[in-house]
Amino acid sequence: MILKYIISLSIALIYIFSIAAQDEKQMKKVQAKNIENIKIQEGEIGGSFLLFQENLFKPNKQATGQISQRWKRDATGSDLKMIEEETMDLGVSSGASCTQKWYRNKKKEKIEVDIILCPSESEINKTIEVFTKKMYSLQFKQTDIPVAGETTWVANNPDPELDSYSIMFLKANVFVRIYVNLKDQNINELKVIAHNLASTIETKILTEL
Amino acid sequence: MEREHFKLISKKSKGIQAKTLIIIFLSFLCIQFTYATNISVWPYEIRFNYENGSTNDATAILNDYGMPITIPEWKLNDTNEKCCYIAGQTNRKIQVRFDSNCDSMQLLINLNILSGNGIGSICNLFVANYKHLEWITLTLQGTIPNTVDIRNFSWEWEVYAIPFDDAFCAALSNNTTTHSYYTLLGSPQAPMAIPWTSVLDFACDWASGQSTNSSVLYYLSYNLYNSSGLDYDASQSHYDYISYPSQKFEFNLSDFLDEWNKADCQDMSMFLSILSSSIGASLNQTRRIQGSFSTKSIDPVGTTYSWGAITWNFHHVGWLSNIYDPCIRLNSSTPYIPINTDINSPYKADLYNSGIWSPQSAFILGQTDPYWGLPTEIR
Numbered sequence: 193m194i195l196k197y198i199i200s201l202s203i204a205l206i207y208i209f210s211i212a213a214q215d216e217k218q219m220k221k222v223q224a225k226n227i228e229n230i231k232i233q234e235g236e237i238g239g240s241f242l243l244f245q246e247n248l249f250k251p252n253k254q255a256t257g258q259i260s261q262r263w264k265r266d267a268t269g270s271d272l273k274m275i276e277e278e279t280m281d282l283g284v285s286s287g288a289s290c291t292q293k294w295y296r297n298k299k300k301e302k303i304e305v306d307i308i309l310c311p312s313e314s315e316i317n318k319t320i321e322v323f324t325k326k327m328y329s330l331q332f333k334q335t336d337i338p339v340a341g342e343t344t345w346v347a348n349n350p351d352p353e354l355d356s357y358s359i360m361f362l363k364a365n366v367f368v369r370i371y372v373n374l375k376d377q378n379i380n381e382l383k384v385i386a387h388n389l390a391s392t393i394e395t396k397i398l399t400e401l
Numbered sequence: 402m403e404r405e406h407f408k409l410i411s412k413k414s415k416g417i418q419a420k421t422l423i424i425i426f427l428s429f430l431c432i433q434f435t436y437a438t439n440i441s442v443w444p445y446e447i448r449f450n451y452e453n454g455s456t457n458d459a460t461a462i463l464n465d466y467g468m469p470i471t472i473p474e475w476k477l478n479d480t481n482e483k484c485c486y487i488a489g490q491t492n493r494k495i496q497v498r499f500d501s502n503c504d505s506m507q508l509l510i511n512l513n514i515l516s517g518n519g520i521g522s523i524c525n526l527f528v529a530n531y532k533h534l535e536w537i538t539l540t541l542q543g544t545i546p547n548t549v550d551i552r553n554f555s556w557e558w559e560v561y562a563i564p565f566d567d568a569f570c571a572a573l574s575n576n577t578t579t580h581s582y583y584t585l586l587g588s589p590q591a592p593m594a595i596p597w598t599s600v601l602d603f604a605c606d607w608a609s610g611q612s613t614n615s616s617v618l619y620y621l622s623y624n625l626y627n628s629s630g631l632d633y634d635a636s637q638s639h640y641d642y643i644s645y646p647s648q649k650f651e652f653n654l655s656d657f658l659d660e661w662n663k664a665d666c667q668d669m670s671m672f673l674s675i676l677s678s679s680i681g682a683s684l685n686q687t688r689r690i691q692g693s694f695s696t697k698s699i700d701p702v703g704t705t706y707s708w709g710a711i712t713w714n715f716h717h718v719g720w721l722s723n724i725y726d727p728c729i730r731l732n733s734s735t736p737y738i739p740i741n742t743d744i745n746s747p748y749k750a751d752l753y754n755s756g757i758w759s760p761q762s763a764f765i766l767g768q769t770d771p772y773w774g775l776p777t778e779i780r
Contacts, residue, residue, distance in 0.1 A: 245656075249644075289644060299660050304637065308644075327642060329666055329713045330635035331693060347636040351706050356663065358636040371637050373663060 221365045222400045224309050225251045227288035230366065230396040232305055234272075237294055237389065241303060243272060245293040249286075257281035287311040297375065303385075306369040307393065319367045323360055332360060340390035341368070341397075357382035361390060363397045438502065439572035440564045445500035445534060447475040447578070449484035457494045459484040459582070460589065465599035466655050467779075475578060483551075483598060485583040486520060487681065488612065490545040493521050494538050499560065501533045503569045509561040512539070517554030518546055520582060531562075549586050549608045549617060549680055551601075555579040586617050587681025592766035592779055596679035599658050603629075604676040615741070617682045618725060622740045625673055625702075625727035632703030633728065634663035635713070640671060642773075650770055650777045666717040669702065669728035671766060673719040675779070686763040688720040689772045694756030700730040708733045710754065720763040724748045 222230060227250045234243055246263040262276040287309045294303040306323075310316040324332040324345050332345040339346070341361035356373040370393075372386045449459035450472060462485045464470050474482040477500070486493070499508070508531045512523035521541025528537060546552070556578050563571040583601045586608070593600060607624035608617040625631075639657040643649050652671050657664070664672075670687045677684040695712045718739075719725035726739040731751040742748045749758065762771040770777050 247643075291641075293656070295660075300662055302660065302662075322642065325693075325714055328636055328638060329715050329717070331712055331714055332636075348712065349636070351709065354634070354705055356634050356636060373634070373637070 220401050222309055222397055224286070224288035224311065225253065226400050227290055227307070227309055229400055230393060231290040231307055232292060232294075232389070232393065236392060237303060240296045241294040241301075242268060242296065243292055244295050244299075245291075246272070247289075247291045249290075250288045251286075252279055258286050287315060301375055302371070302373045303389070304369070304371040305389070305393075306367075308367045310365045310367060316362065316365060316367065320362065323367065323369055328358075330358075332358070339387055340394050341366075354379065355382070357386050359386050359390060361394070363394055364401055366397050368393050437568060437570045440501065440503045440506060440562045440569040440574075441572065442499045442501045442503075442506070442508065442560045442562045442574045443477070443576045444475075444497055444558050444578055445477050446473040446498050448473045448496040448536075449582075450474070451494075451496045451538075455487060455490070455588065457492050459486055459493075460585065461485075461595050462583070462601065463595050463597050465597060465658070467597050470598070475580065481580070483581045483583060483601075484520075485585060485596070485601065486545045487588060488545060488547045488549065488584050488586055493541040493545070495541065496536050496538050498534050498536045499531070501562065503562070503564045503566055504533050505565045506531050506533075507563040507565075510539070511559040512541075513557045513559065515555040515557045515577060518552045519543075519554035519556065519580075520545060522556075546584055548584065548610050548612045549605055550584050550610065551581060551605045552584060553579065553581045583680075585680040586612070586614065589681055590678045590685055592685060593675045593679040597654070600654075600675055600679045604680045607676070608680060608682075614682050617680065618677060618684050618721070619740055621676050621682070622673060622719070622725050622727045622738060625669065625676070626730070626738045629664075629702070630661070631664040631669070632662065632705050633665070633701035634705070635665045635711070637663060638665045638667050640665075640667040642775075647776075649775050650773060651780045652766055652777065654779050664702065664728070666726075666728045670717045670719045670726065673725060673727050674766065677719075684719055684721040684725060685765050686720040687766070688718055688763040689761040689770075690716045690718065691759040691761055691772065692716070692757050694758055695754040696752055697731075697754045698733045699752065700733070700736065702728050712756070716752075 242265065244265045248261045248263070250259055252259040258280055260278045261274055263272050264275045265272045289308045292305045295301065308319050310319055331348040333348045335344045335346055338344040338361065339359060341363035343362045345360040347358040355375065355377065356371065357379060358371045360367070360369045368390065370386050370389050372382050374382060450461055451458055462470055470482050471480050474480065474484050508528040510523055510526040510528065514522055521543040523539055523541060526539065531537070558576045558578065559573060561571070561573045583605045589596045604621065607628065608620045611617045611620055639653045641651050641653055643651055654675065657668055657672065674685050674687050693712060693714050696710050698708045698710055700706065700708045719727070724739045724742045724744050730736045730738055739748050744760065764771055766777050766779055768777065769775065
């Protein structure tokens with residue numbers, strides 16, 4: 193009788209803890225509606241970099257459904273303008289994403305930032321698979337110690353003289369990709385810039401969790 | 402006596418009146434002769450692509466960023482866009498309208514090529530009852546050259562005009578206009594059925610002087626590897642996955658051309674298919690070779706990488722029954738760019754070292770990418 197009681201109590205506790213763990217996981221998600229709080233804002237990348245393109249996919253605050261926007265700057269002196277907007281009702285929780293292209297030096301130097309807010313565990317896994325193994329022909333390897341977030345991947349470059357550096361990381365339900373290509377900088381300087389940017393985004397994510 | 406005197410005075414005054422009238426008439430003629438202006442006629446606007454298709458006129462093209470080009474392509478002191486013709490094209494008409502200091506006239510037009518290899522000429526074309534700034538269609542004589550190129554030429558417009566207005570005298574007007582045109586191997590096809598000028602600038606330069614499909618494809622591939630100035634970087638791509646809302650892949654050609662800096666195998670092979678199809682050559686497919694696999698020693702495009710082995714998730718090539726791969730050189734002892742190379746031997750034999758080698762079906766940009774199962778497009 194006592195044994196039965198102990199077993200029942202254990203099962204109940206496991207159930208309660210698993211629910212609590214799930215709640216904790218849910219609590220540690222960045223809400224899709226807050227995508228614009230964690231994206232890199234104008235002025236946050238120094239060194240004369242200008243945001244030339246931004247594709248934003250976010251929940252439509254005015255109604256149910258999602259909104260997709262493309263923003264573009266024609267030239268250095270002009271403003272960022274919205275060139276395309278589409279609203280849609282996908283019927284499911286669709287997360288959010290923001291992809292940005294920053295340029296300087298007549299577009300010969302570039303920083304790309306992709307931020308993807310995944311709505312579910314399966315979407316997180318799918319995003320990791322696509323970005324680290326399918327999108328780019330160069331392989332991305334998981335680092336032993338995360339440089340940013342809970343897990344970090346870096347490009348498996350065979351040539352240390354390469355003038356670009358790429359890093360991806362996962363923090364909670366947010367997958368981030370940063371690509372930096374600068375002239376006349378060695379790989380260590382590129383790493384510092386990419387890691388600082390990763391750190392800036394991670395701090396923003398933490399404030400939203 | 403008085404009557405005689407009166408008659409004399411009357412005769413005298415009649416003589417004075419007649420003299421006056423003659424003087425006035427001669428003065429009028431003199432004024433007419435002195436102040437009659439020569440008619441002047443000059444080309445004001447020219448349309449090269451004025452109707453659908455390219456049976457009679459120039460082939461449709463888009464500007465550097467894929468937006469519609471200005472038509473009329475030529476406007477006095479304002480616009481001078483390039484136009485585009487198929488090699489050997491015989492039927493060519495243009496539309497022109499002339500400005501003039503006179504409203505209506507008869508015209509005799511001679512259009513001569515002053516310099517360069519022009520698109521045609523006109524000999525003694527009579528145009529009756531021409532109204533100032535009215536569009537007329539002119540049929541050109543001669544043929545377009547048989548080789549791919551970007552050509553410049555100048556036209557001398559000799560227009561003899563006979564005015565209907567007496568205030569003007571018939572006269573010959575001479576004016577010169579200068580133009581540039583692309584000569585394509587054949588009609589452009591998908592994925593670049595309406596070519597961008599920024600693409601044609603490369604394609605017609607790199608395949609300059611060629612008149613066969615095989616030689617055009619050879620020089621496009623060869624120059625894409627050797628002369629583009631692009632630098633290999635496999636950790637970024639202009640072939641982007643757009644997850645929402647459309648779930649598709651876009652080859653961002655505008656950004657690729659705008660940056661003209663880094664390129665991966667997808668960029669190189671897709672751009673080759675775009676170059677080829679823009680000038681009517683027959684390579685318009687690309688193909689993914691799914692891995693991952695380690696390579697033998699290869700030499701990717703540009704100066705950053707030298708000979709060495711790489712491990713890839715996949716590779717991407719141009720495809721026309723054989724491999725066209727402007728992204729790498731193989732075989733360090735006898736280096737070559739794979740152009741019209743069999744996929745297994747020597748291509749795989751010289752590239753592949755170990756791992757998975759799984760070629761996917763070939764596809765044309767704009768169709769479904771068979772690996773991803775998603776639609777594709779050029780932006």
